[in-house]
Amino acid sequence: MCGLTGVFSCKRKHELQSIITSMNNALIHRGPDDSGSWVDEGIGLALGHRRLSILDLTPAGHQPMHSANGRYTIVFNGEIYNHLKLREMLEADGKAPAWRGHADTEILLACFAAWGIEKTLEATVGMFAIALWDCEKQLLTLARDRMGEKPLYYGWHGEALLFGSELKALKRDPQFEAEVDRNSLALLLRHSYIPAPYSIYKGISKLSPGHYITLPLGNIDAAKQSVPQAYWEINTAVQKGLANPFKGSASQAVDLLEQELRSSIGEQMLADVPLGAFLSGGVDSSAVVALMQEQSKQPVRTFTIGFDEHGYDEAVHAKEVARHLGTEHTELYVRPEDALNVVPQLPTMYCEPFADSSQIATFLVSKMASEQVKVVLSGDGGDELFGGYNRYLTARKVWEQMGRLPKPARHVAAHVLRSLSPSTWDSLYKRVSPILPKRLHIASPGDKAQKLADVLALSDNHAFFHQLTSHWKDPASIVIGAIEPLTLLTDPAAWPKTDSFEHWMMAMDAQTYMTDDVLVKVDRAAMAASIETRVPMINHRIVELSWRMPLDFKIRNGQGKWLLREVLYRHVPKALIERPKQGFGVPLDSWLRGPLREWAESLIDASRLRQEGYFHPAPIRQMWDEHLSGRRNWQHHLWNVLMFQAWLSEQA
Template sequence: MCGFTGFLGASPFQEDGDARAVLGRMTDSIRHRGPDDAGYWLDVGHGIALGHRRLAIIDLSPAGHQPMPSSSGRYVIAFNGEIYNHVALRDELAAAGAAPAWRGRSDTETLLAGFDAWGIAATVERAVGMFAFAVWDRHSATLTLGRDRIGEKPLYYGWQGRGRDAVFVFGSELKALRAHPSFEHVVDRGALSLQLRHSYVPAPYSIYRGIAKLTPGCLLTVSSRERAPRVNPYWSRERRMAAAAANPFSGTPQEAVTQLETLLKGAVKAQMIADVPLGAFLSGGVDSSTVVALMQAQSARPVKTFSIGFHEAGYNEAEYAKAVAHHLGTEHTELYVTAEQARAVIPRLPSLYDEPFSDSSQMPTFLVSQLARQHVTVSLSGDAGDELFCGYSRYQFAASLWNTITAGPLPLRRLAANGITRVSVDSWNRMAKLLAPAMPRRLRFANTGDKLHKGAQVLGCGSLDALYLGLVSHWDDPAALVIGGIEPPTVLRSETPALASFEGVPRMMALDLLTYLPDDILVKVDRAAMAVALETRIPFLDHRVVEFAWSLPQSMKLRDGASKWALRQVLYRHVPPSLIERPKMGFGVPIGDWLRGPLRDWSESLLSESRLRAEGFFHPLEIRRKWDEHLTGKRNWQYHLWDVLMFQAWAEEQSRSRPGGSGNFDNEMAEVLDSGQSPGPAGTPAA
């Protein structure tokens, strides 16, 4: 696990020495991703620079130093990630007589040998792993960027500057791109609208205009001659899911469980290979317990496992994790953290996540990563089990709700919804209070008006996609909140032809695998872990496991109201159900209470009406209304407010860290209104 960055373009190669200094600053900005080594490679004649920070995991010797040239000298690579089948690839190269005289044991060298023998695309198609890379082809003077199939490893890119001075910048984190003197620092207000809706900025967008995220499963090529990046998928998530579902597993349920266990054991075993100490996160839930059980079944010594606990009962899973660890015989470490310790992470969040990100479980994720790093350098994780095996309760809820409301015709439903919303929330609440004494106790609800308005939104939905978008959205119309905001299209708000065959619960699962998993869950884990130089690995995201999961009939995922049926059966071969069966808790913190208490002054300073007006990003009226209602306890707007607060805190951090920054928004950020055109993968430099 590492980090890399670089740039392509005439500037700053025009003055001797400038390019190396710029590359040094960009690379140093991501030192946390790779504290073990730094490397720099420049070709002044072609205007290309690659920088690398190394976290040594496989082959700790200098033979793993990057950027690394291929044995032929044609390719130079900066690589982040792990190729779990790289030994098998070496064997394939040897069998074909294409193996070079190996200099070391690193998977990076294996990739380069594959590039020499098979080409870049054919090698990546053979690779099993998580990765992002930048490789320079010295023969064609072409830069290729690549990203793994599901999106475990991040990769940003884009043109900055104008005309002959335009520079193509790229890297593992935005802070590396910002260190380039040509970086323009212009907030994309469409992307800001998306962050308010989802709590994250979905790919291919980023918070900055002109900068994009490379879509998972894709290769991008660009050169000084052909400046428009060309993006081509080598593994389409949509098509692979559709193909697997169209050819369902035909064996018995028990045969499916056995095959799933075999695939997962293989993925776990491959991901346990490391030349440094290794362990696993353990929450005590189905997903992490399965990973740890399969690790322990293949380990001659106790696996190191880690969990954090909270003193607040509603947020504490540590006791369940401890019971699972005891049963499996792992070497378990737990840390109970106070609310004060969790809140102490908040000032680090803007720098740690690098663009506005408001999934509040980012705090405990960082804390458990910090705990694990005190003992190991690599930690396996149980992420992605929910998306692959139907783990989220919202899937069943949305499907049931949709089946219920579609019993009535859409025009009639919309008429009813319009009638409900014509009456304000406060008026409904007053009526409910007056009628309460005459109502049965089971029909008395808190915040009746809020519930009726939310129900009206559901009634008016014309499709399951629209209903699901509403369920996973925070702000329903975020573009109306952002000055100059025009919400750009996303997978959740546009047609996806490859998913046309999916309906109901499978469709929602597919949408999550395309959006929520890579853009929220995987971002959260990567940034939290890499902030402390911890490599995380996710066995469920072995693409062979993903494809098999999508081939399973829905009845093998959701059975008799129980989720993850096949996965649970695998786990129950190692852990008794009594240690696992309990309501799902999640991994959160009591943000709503904190905003009314210890975070109130901090929040007020970021949400003050005068500040919001001066900075020029938000219309303040609706934000202030929700803030006032939250403080009085009238409504719980914790998620909506946390979205805004995380943008405000991020923007303040960016302003402070820029040369001449004042700790508040600078004039450029405050005054520039986005045109509404958000960067896609084919963005080109301005003339």
């Protein structure tokens, strides 16, 4: 829901209204229903808001909103799911104002006035980005929800402070200096996303999930020295959960998880507009829809898209689950040209370069849903919390097998594997494959030989995970002038203490891949279609509960998400769910060799790359040639480069 913007500038006080209006207009897709702005020329602060009306559709929900006592002004993006409970608490304490409506924004503002910043943030259950101005103390507070569902960028450019839901709003300031941060670009090549707190622009940061920052605008020097503070952290939830494990039986654990999921989903079904859900037919989305339908008097509206390409279509499974649950199901089989038509829109849809190719499918299903509803629930989060990714099942075994070899032997083996090119390995394998048993028949042997060499050269299992979650292995050698910065994955001092490698991987993914990839993908794609997404699986109470559950309740008999599956099987027959896991993607590898070839070629033309000066052309061109020939599948590496190039071309 919505988008917020803001600018503080002592030297341009009379320009603030025009600046904030322009910034606000850049976010119309996030809030097409209403807009508002507020300017205090005395201090030099302007706040803006675009509204997608979900709760309290009356003018009583208009923002920016002022507190009853006149001290606070707020702009707020998101939903506070327990706002009715917070309202009851305020009334019980005798601290409730005379209510003007029933918007969660008004209740949140009253909580800040009554309880202060940290207590209010700790009391909330929801997703949000907040800017709160305290005129009495001249303090501006920026805050972001615990898991990072809603975005918030901020940074100083000279004497001006800029902040907002998307970078495209900050760029509307005429004095914005849009200098690409080459170090962040290196991170994009490695991960397909730029992790918090970094952004693609120098001087602009993402506020980290579960953090707030208070800026004393009456003292600019002090404000520039302010640093974010945590009011909630996954690492703390991990360590508290492991220190206080669930001691009940397996069936009691299933009961408890079902109860918490039902509660979270029930809270998130509250809306004054039509509501539905994404349904892929997998474990996570099916569990969410099942518990939605259980609590709904009407058939829940569910949405699925399908592709005709083999290995990319889950629509048939979703349809079976929808039929069993009795939902009002809509499916759309997407033609390749429909998906390809989305590609030119991606650089404007994502305000900084973002390269998870499932962004295409996510936008298409969001666009389809937007024709019927304004809010959709999503099943994201189950993999990271309950052990769903294949790497949780195989990484430890693979590494333990590697670890049996002494380090010197591993390095020698890696050298031997790298001494021959992938094409040579392919040729050799082709000669011997007729005499090999079926279990040793593999596709792309040369490619796998190179990957094995990379693994053999690693020092420990943490480095192995970093390798598994990386695309370009040395991106700073590709980006001219880059030094790859420290991130959570490369900073052992920031790691939680866990009881297993599997739990460590899950904790890392929840703070990196889920926050900076999955949630970014869903938020921007849905907002581009002007609908709101809600993710009940990552309610912080469920996150905390998941870390109390032993690993055996998550990964059992070589299969992940055991506990979540057991909840689902109370509502949906096991036979409708049990099948190999599929991603939510598109056949990008073949598209780059076919209908996207001309588009890609123009973006990574060697002379163009040299002229722009961000990349060394040679390794990119070599990778492109190998991909086109079919010798290697470099779809992810190339997509990372292409998404930056496409984004860059839109910035001119």
